Amino acid sequence: DAGITQSPRHKVTETGTPVTLRCHQTENHRYMYWYRQDPGHGLRLIHYSYGVKDTDKGEVSDGYSVSRSKTEDFLLTLESATSSQTSVYFCAISDYRMNTEAFFGQGTRLTVV
Amino acid sequence: AQSVAQPEDQVNVAEGNPLTVKCTYSVSGNPYLFWYVQYPNRGLQFLLKYITGDNLVKGSYGFEAEFNKSQTSFHLKKPSALVSDSALYFCAVRDKGDDKIIFGKGTRLHILP
Numbered sequence: 540d541a542g543i544t545q546s547p548r549h550k551v552t553e554t555g556t557p558v559t560l561r562c563h564q565t566e567n568h569r570y571m572y573w574y575r576q577d578p579g580h581g582l583r584l585i586h587y588s589y590g591v592k593d594t595d596k597g598e599v600s601d602g603y604s605v606s607r608s609k610t611e612d613f614l615l616t617l618e619s620a621t622s623s624q625t626s627v628y629f630c631a632i633s634d635y636r637m638n639t640e641a642f643f644g645q646g647t648r649l650t651v652v
Numbered sequence: 653a654q655s656v657a658q659p660e661d662q663v664n665v666a667e668g669n670p671l672t673v674k675c676t677y678s679v680s681g682n683p684y685l686f687w688y689v690q691y692p693n694r695g696l697q698f699l700l701k702y703i704t705g706d707n708l709v710k711g712s713y714g715f716e717a718e719f720n721k722s723q724t725s726f727h728l729k730k731p732s733a734l735v736s737d738s739a740l741y742f743c744a745v746r747d748k749g750d751d752k753i754i755f756g757k758g759t760r761l762h763i764l765p
Contacts, residue, residue, distance in 0.1 A: 572753065574755070581658075581742060581756055581757035582696075582744075583755075584752060584754060584755075587751060629695060629696070638684050638703045640686055640698045640701050641753055643688075643696040643697075645695045
């Protein structure tokens with residue numbers, strides 16, 4: 540498996556609280572992605588990064604922010620969690636070559652109550 | 653913007669029969685195409701990719717996929733299904749020159765003993 544670690548693996552939080560999910564890689568890959576997986580929707584891209592401090596929005600970015608201050612870490616923050624953000628969140632990485640596949644972490648199951 | 657369609661939510665195949673999981677895509681330029689598999693409570697695993705060249709791509713676990721530019725399709729195939737192939741399958745596309753990797757909604761494959 541590619542060196543990707545997501546933390547925490549499970550989290551229950553209350554509506555309105557801030558939440559930060561962390562993705563850590565040991566591969567020195569350029570690209571990092573955050574997706575959410577929901578039944579009937581598949582995987583949807585939230586935000587992605589193409590380098591340190593270089594990020595951009597994906598398909599479903601509202602309510603989420605990201606930061607990448609180091610190559611190895613990509614943080615996803617829910618500023619004020621809502622029940623609609625209950626989901627499984629996956630981080631993925633790929634290297635600088637555009638034709639390479641992405642490798643996925645094991646996921647974080649987030650429940651907002 | 654690129655997009656991926658997996659028209660079947662579920663595919664049922666008898667063990668030993670050939671299987672096909674369908675995928676069509678839309679990009680403004682030339683595509684990189686990927687197939688992933690997800691087993692219960694796991695992250696996504698890469699199966700195969702089309703970059704350029706031969707339209708028939710071979711991947712892991714005996715899977716293959718056929719790229720058809722005129723039909724903008726990239727169907728996943730296997731000559732003889734195994735019960736252990738039962739899983740959730742995702743097609744993904746990356747437009748050359750774009751950083752985003754976009755996934756379909758997934759197709760659940762059931763292989764019946």
